[in-house]
Amino acid sequence: MTSQDVILGILMDDSHSGYEIKHKFETLFSYFYNASYGTIYPTLGKMEKLGLITKESILQDGKPNKNVYTITEAGREAFVQYLESDIQGVELKSDFMVRLFFGEWTEPERVIRWLERSIAKEERQIERLNADYERWKSHMSPTQEICIALGIANQESNRRILLEGLAKLKAQL
Amino acid sequence: MTSQDVILGILMDDSHSGYEIKHKFETLFSYFYNASYGTIYPTLGKMEKLGLITKESILQDGKPNKNVYTITEAGREAFVQYLESDIQGVELKSDFMVRLFFGEWTEPERVIRWLERSIAKEERQIERLNADYERWKSHMSPTQEICIALGIANQESNRRILLEGLAKLKAQL
DNA sequence: TCAGACATGTAACAAGTTACATGATTTT
DNA sequence: AAAATCATGTAACTTGTTACATGTCTGA
Numbered sequence: 369m370t371s372q373d374v375i376l377g378i379l380m381d382d383s384h385s386g387y388e389i390k391h392k393f394e395t396l397f398s399y400f401y402n403a404s405y406g407t408i409y410p411t412l413g414k415m416e417k418l419g420l421i422t423k424e425s426i427l428q429d430g431k432p433n434k435n436v437y438t439i440t441e442a443g444r445e446a447f448v449q450y451l452e453s454d455i456q457g458v459e460l461k462s463d464f465m466v467r468l469f470f471g472e473w474t475e476p477e478r479v480i481r482w483l484e485r486s487i488a489k490e491e492r493q494i495e496r497l498n499a500d501y502e503r504w505k506s507h508m509s510p511t512q513e514i515c516i517a518l519g520i521a522n523q524e525s526n527r528r529i530l531l532e533g534l535a536k537l538k539a540q541l
Numbered sequence: 542m543t544s545q546d547v548i549l550g551i552l553m554d555d556s557h558s559g560y561e562i563k564h565k566f567e568t569l570f571s572y573f574y575n576a577s578y579g580t581i582y583p584t585l586g587k588m589e590k591l592g593l594i595t596k597e598s599i600l601q602d603g604k605p606n607k608n609v610y611t612i613t614e615a616g617r618e619a620f621v622q623y624l625e626s627d628i629q630g631v632e633l634k635s636d637f638m639v640r641l642f643f644g645e646w647t648e649p650e651r652v653i654r655w656l657e658r659s660i661a662k663e664e665r666q667i668e669r670l671n672a673d674y675e676r677w678k679s680h681m682s683p684t685q686e687i688c689i690a691l692g693i694a695n696q697e698s699n700r701r702i703l704l705e706g707l708a709k710l711k712a713q714l
Numbered sequence: 715t716c717a718g719a720c721a722t723g724t725a726a727c728a729a730g731t732t733a734c735a736t737g738a739t740t741t742t
Numbered sequence: 743a744a745a746a747t748c749a750t751g752t753a754a755c756t757t758g759t760t761a762c763a764t765g766t767c768t769g770a
Contacts, residue, residue, distance in 0.1 A: 400638035465573035471684030511644030514706035533687035
């Protein structure tokens with residue numbers, strides 16, 4: 369899976385600018401994929417050269433021009449090819465879990481602070497995902513529903529385990 | 542969190558070679574962090590130059606020499622500084638979830654195959670994590686227990702949601 | 715006899731982030 | 743008056759992977 373594949377997926381049902389694509393990453397998507405402008409803009413340029421997408425410049429008043437990209441037939445074929453390729457394993461990099469693993473090398477009070485902040489973060493995320501679900505569920509595909517259910521269930525399971533762990537650590541103080 | 546921080550953490554309670562560090566990544570750790578030899582060896586070299594670790598070459602017969610690294614006082618201080626720094630947010634990159642999100646663009650049979658394979662994978666991982674826990678629980682710290690509990694709970698929640706999703710998709714066929 | 719464990723290291727390449735550069739409009 | 747939104751793009755840098763290079767011993 370490359371950023372090109374993900375951008376093709378976003379352009380499959382509608383044309384978008386680079387700015388809008390970034391927005392989609394942040395709202396719908398950030399839970400399992402993300403990319404910065406420094407990735408998005410050069411990738412769109414490369415994809416246009418490859419003939420996977422076409423660019424249309426839209427003049428706006430008061431705002432900068434918008435470059436709206438539309439997927440081509442070749443782009444659709446490339447996306448289908450991606451869907452037919454082997455699935456890559458998930459990559460997770462969690463600073464929080466690394467610290468937890470090495471938690472014995474710092475004061476219990478600090479570890480407790482880590483846990484409390486992490487729990488608060490999980491709770492904010494659960495609320496955000498539930499709100500996202502409420503807002504978009506009417507036009508979400510069945511597989512997208514599984515996606516968001518995975519996210520919510522994960523965050524709820526994290527919350528539960530962290531609360532249990534926190535209670536145990538506090539009992540040992 | 543850099544690979545240097547994680548390597549320092551591993552060297553905190555015992556000296557190890559690069560090969561052994563890689564092995565630790567793969568067994569204890571791969572769930573939330575990993576690095577290849579191409580990262581480990583150059584990082585160890587850099588850390589030695591910085592005075593964070595010292596190298597001792599051990600001659601072995603029948604096997605290649607082993608470079609065993611030991612953390613220095615400066616290394617311990619650097620590790621403590623890492624533990625005092627801000628926690629970085631988790632980074633997740635999941636090809637599986639991206640495909641699920643775009644699942645409407647391919648045949649339902651393919652999506653069902655993705656789900657079935659993913660469920661089988663989660664089940665293997667759950668067994669592996671449980672086996673790891675049984676093997677190491679006697680010398681695991683309380684925070685390490687939280688770590689492994691997070692991993693197991695996550696994988697079990699994924700399994701549950703995927704099974705539910707699979708049933709729904711099959712019903713719609 | 716062949717795969718896998720043991721063991722280190724480099725070079726080429728790929729991928730992605732951050733910071734910089736620019737600037738009007740709208741909301742707080 | 744400041745911050746956020748809208749909008750694009752590049753250059754320098756960081757980080758990391760993959761493949762190559764080398765070689766023995768052990769167990770299936």
